Amino acid sequence: MLTDPFDFPPLFSTTRRLLTRAFRPALLFVAMIAQGSLTVALIPAALTPAVVVTFPTNVLAQCPEEPPLQNYTGGGTVTCPCFVAGEQAGVVLEAPPSHYPLEILRVGIGWGSLFGGTGNMVEEAINIYEDGLPNPGTPIFELVGPQLLDGVINEFNLEPIPGEIVINSGPFTVTLEFFNENLNNFSLPSVVHDGNGCQPGKNVIFAIPGGWNDACALAVTGDWVFFVVYRPCVTATGIGDEPLIASTTPAALMPAQPNPFSDRTDFDFFLADAAQATVLVYNVKGRLVARLTDQSYAAGTHRVTWNGLAADGTRLPSGVYFVELRSGVNQSVRKVLLTK
Numbered sequence: 001m002l003t004d005p006f007d008f009p010p011l012f013s014t015t016r017r018l019l020t021r022a023f024r025p026a027l028l029f030v031a032m033i034a035q036g037s038l039t040v041a042l043i044p045a046a047l048t049p050a051v052v053v054t055f056p057t058n059v060l061a062q063c064p065e066e067p068p069l070q071n072y073t074g075g076g077t078v079t080c081p082c083f084v085a086g087e088q089a090g091v092v093l094e095a096p097p098s099h100y101p102l103e104i105l106r107v108g109i110g111w112g113s114l115f116g117g118t119g120n121m122v123e124e125a126i127n128i129y130e131d132g133l134p135n136p137g138t139p140i141f142e143l144v145g146p147q148l149l150d151g152v153i154n155e156f157n158l159e160p161i162p163g164e165i166v167i168n169s170g171p172f173t174v175t176l177e178f179f180n181e182n183l184n185n186f187s188l189p190s191v192v193h194d195g196n197g198c199q200p201g202k203n204v205i206f207a208i209p210g211g212w213n214d215a216c217a218l219a220v221t222g223d224w225v226f227f228v229v230y231r232p233c234v235t236a237t238g239i240g241d242e243p244l245i246a247s248t249t250p251a252a253l254m255p256a257q258p259n260p261f262s263d264r265t266d267f268d269f270f271l272a273d274a275a276q277a278t279v280l281v282y283n284v285k286g287r288l289v290a291r292l293t294d295q296s297y298a299a300g301t302h303r304v305t306w307n308g309l310a311a312d313g314t315r316l317p318s319g320v321y322f323v324e325l326r327s328g329v330n331q332s333v334r335k336v337l338l339t340k
Contacts, residue, residue, distance in 0.1 A: 068108070068245010068299055069093050070227040070272045071202045078195040078222055079112050081182040085124070088206035089191045089215070090175025091226040092132040093246040097170075099232035104128060104141075104165040108155045108270070108301065109176055110225025111148040113189040116255045118150040121189055124179035126156060132171035133201055135212050141165045146176075150189045151255040152268040153225060153301050166233065173204060174226055193222030194249045225252055227272065245272050245299050253279075253325035253332035260337035264307045267292075267334065269325050271299055278326045279304050289316060292323070308338050 071091055083089065095102055107126055126143040129136030141158075148154045158165060182188040193203075203215035203224050215224070228246040254268040271277060277297050281290035290311050292304040306323070310316050318340050325332040 066099070066230060066232055066245070068227040068229050068272050069095055070246055070249060071199060071223050079114055079186070079190055079192050080220070081113075081185050081188055081190045083178045083190060084181045084183050084208065085178055086208050088127065088175040088177045088204070089224055090127070090173055090204050091224050092136075092171045092173050092202050092204060093226075093228055094132075094170040094172075095230065095232070095246060099230075100170060101166050101168045101233045103231045103233055104167065104228055105159050105231055106155055106157050106229040107143070107174055108153050108227040108229075109146075109148065110153045110192040110252065110254065110270075111189055112151050112192050112255050114186045116151045116257055116259050118187070118189050120147045120149055121180055122147050124177040127173075127175045127177055128165060128167075129173040129175070130167060130169075132173055133204060133212065133214055136173040136175075136204070148189065151257045153227075153252070153254060153270045155229075155301055167230075174228055175204065175206065176226075177206075192225050193220060194225060194252060195222040196249075197222065199223055223249060225249060225270070227270070249330075251275070251277070251325060251327040251330040251332060253323070253334055255334055256323065256336040260339045261308070262339050264305055265336060266303055266305050267323055267325075268301055268303050269332070270301050271297055271327060273299050275299075275327050277302070280324045280326070281306060282322045282324065283316075284320050284322075289321070306336075 071093065080089070107128075109126070111121075122145050124144070126146050127139040128141040129138070130140050131137045143156060143158065146154075146156060176191060180188070182190045198216035198220050200214055200216045203220060205213045205215045205218055205220070207213055207218075230246060249270075250272045252270045254270075256265045256267055258265055267279065269277065269279070275297065276295070278294040279292040280288055281292065283289050288311075290306065290309065292306055308316055316338060318338055321336050321338060323334045323336055
């Protein structure tokens with residue numbers, strides 16, 4: 001399914017809130033697959049924890065990292081330019097009962113605009129709450145001033161922060177709080193959802209006025225593209241060494257960067273679990289013209305690059321092409337314009 005601008009009743013307006021909390025340097029990690037090798041982009045970010053919970057070192061040694069936890073299930077992502085400063089969008093997540101208490105290690109947020117290429121945006125904060133709907137309560141942790149890149153699933157590494165972020169029981173909530181207003185401005189980036197149906201109780205919006213709401217009740221038609229990588233903190237042995245992922249979709253393809261392009265363009269895609277992933281390119285007649293990858297990937301965010309060439313190495317003519325991610329039963333399609 002091709003992605004379209006998100007269209008639902010605008011949220012309520014508010015006065016822009018000044019960002020007054022202190023910043024602390026950190027790193028934004030974006031995993032990429034480029035030219036057959038895995039690279040990690042380290043992008044400066046600004047952050048300050050509001051509350052940090054300390055967990056005993058001898059217990060942490062028994063808490064192996066697990067794959068990401070998520071809710072989203074559909075193919076494709078839909079941009080939602082429908083927020084003003086101070087409002088929040090996020091997800092309610094729940095790990096298996098045996099994994100509590102758990103330590104949150106990284107948070108991923110899908111971020112994009114209709115046309116792409118808007119550059120970095122600094123938003124108010126990433127907030128973590130110990131409860132779900134109807135009211136998540138007070139944040140137990142804030143990552144202040146996160147920088148988000150248009151067209152990718154941004155992953156924020158929280159491990160370098162002193163102390164641990166521990167959730168003792170589920171469900172719990174993770175949100176992005178907005179500093180920049182994007183209401184009805186489709187040229188600006190915002191959070192994205194999968195456009196495949198909204199799961200009640202798993203997607204939240206904090207509106208001004210209005211407070212906490214189930215996003216489905218506000219006509220959101222998909223699950224927000226968020227995930228959490230966590231480590232289950234248990235005393236029993238036998239849990240695998242791979243990280244777990246808490247999220248709202250098993251697979252998603254982000255917009256091309258740049259778009260339009262002439263020489264090369266990149267596509268980031270996300271997998272909630274280790275899986276086979278295939279990325280294909282079709283022309284407007286539906287004919288397969290190139291295969292960008294077809295292999296097994298670990299859970300997380302990856303990148304493929306297309307240079308505008310056909311499978312036989314010839315240069316394709318200018319025009320519109322469709323790039324499709326396939327992973328199991330999940331499909332996600334993006335449109336890209338190739339120019340001379």
